[in-house]
Amino acid sequence: MLDLSRVQKELVDCNRDKSSGVSIDLVGDQLSHLAGTISGPIGTPYEGGVFRIDIRLPDGYPFEPPKMQFVTKVWHPNISSQNGAICLDILKDQWSPALTLKTALLSLQALLSAPEPDDPQDAVVAQQYLRDYPTFLGTARYWTEAFARRVSIGTEEKVQKLVEMGFPEALVRTTLENAGGDENMALEKLCSG
Amino acid sequence: MVRNLGWHPVASWTWDAQDETCGICRMAFDGCCPDCKFPGDDCPLIWGACNHAFHLHCILKWVNSQTPQPHCPMCRREWQFKG
Ligand SMILES: [Zn+2]
Ligand SMILES: [Zn+2]
Ligand SMILES: [Zn+2]
Numbered sequence: 001m002l003d004l005s006r007v008q009k010e011l012v013d014c015n016r017d018k019s020s021g022v023s024i025d026l027v028g029d030q031l032s033h034l035a036g037t038i039s040g041p042i043g044t045p046y047e048g049g050v051f052r053i054d055i056r057l058p059d060g061y062p063f064e065p066p067k068m069q070f071v072t073k074v075w076h077p078n079i080s081s082q083n084g085a086i087c088l089d090i091l092k093d094q095w096s097p098a099l100t101l102k103t104a105l106l107s108l109q110a111l112l113s114a115p116e117p118d119d120p121q122d123a124v125v126a127q128q129y130l131r132d133y134p135t136f137l138g139t140a141r142y143w144t145e146a147f148a149r150r151v152s153i154g155t156e157e158k159v160q161k162l163v164e165m166g167f168p169e170a171l172v173r174t175t176l177e178n179a180g181g182d183e184n185m186a187l188e189k190l191c192s193g
Numbered sequence: 194m195v196r197n198l199g200w201h202p203v204a205s206w207t208w209d210a211q212d213e214t215c216g217i218c219r220m221a222f223d224g225c226c227p228d229c230k231f232p233g234d235d236c237p238l239i240w241g242a243c244n245h246a247f248h249l250h251c252i253l254k255w256v257n258s259q260t261p262q263p264h265c266p267m268c269r270r271e272w273q274f275k276g
Binding site for chain 2: 063064
């Protein structure tokens with residue numbers, strides 16, 4: 001059984017600390033499915049980006065590690081450029097129940113600052129990192145610019161707001177897109193059916 | 194797999210009131226673990242050889258899930274019950 005009281009405490013604890021650069025939100029009404037956000041560390045090609053992490057809590061949490069995966073596309077040797085899979089020891093065999101979702105997200109942030117190309121999750125990215133570092137930096141920066149800009153997070157918040165008003169998510173997304181991201185215009189369209 | 198990412202001792206990561214709360218379930222030591230809903234249930238504290246304390250019920254769950262050698266959740270030393 002998932003320890004719900006602990007997860008609730010974790011959410012409060014994490015989101016109270018605004019300075020950490022990481023936060024956790026509910027995705028639906030289940031505490032077992034959460035969304036983390038990490039701001040890209042300054043001085044890295046991920047600076048200026050906001051990265052979204054899908055978090056699934058197994059029933060055994062906190063005795064089993066949370067399952068985390070990048071939703072935002074990211075060009076990094078230790079994160080799959082295909083599906084966002086992460087290979088990090090504390091999310092596998094080095095997990096400890098004294099760790100938290102926040103500390104795991106902070107570890108991911110540290111991983112963005114300190115890639116380990118000798119131990120890759122994405123071999124293509126790792127090869128580029130080792131053989132042609134300037135091109136790696138360029139690509140990583142480009143991906144941050146293209147996929148992780150703050151704007152896209154704004155969109156997620158708008159989507160969430162409209163979904164909370166009772167509109168189906170898929171409809172909200174297309175309407176919002178057609179309205180060029182204008183929340184009020186989208187709401188008008190949604191209400192007029 | 195990336196290992197030892199500038200490993201910080203787990204203790205430095207923990208919550209504000211770590212001395213009064215169980216590092217596993219985060220409930221206060223003067224209360225009981227999440228499995229023991231009612232105050233007054235027998236939910237004792239137990240210390241490891243490393244001097245880290247947990248609810249007995251919480252550390253047992255962790256120790257039983259770790260094979261072959263369980264480690265203390267706080268300091269990662271081999272877990273041994275303090276004799
Ligand atoms: Zn406990
Ligand atoms: Zn108990
Ligand atoms: Zn210990």
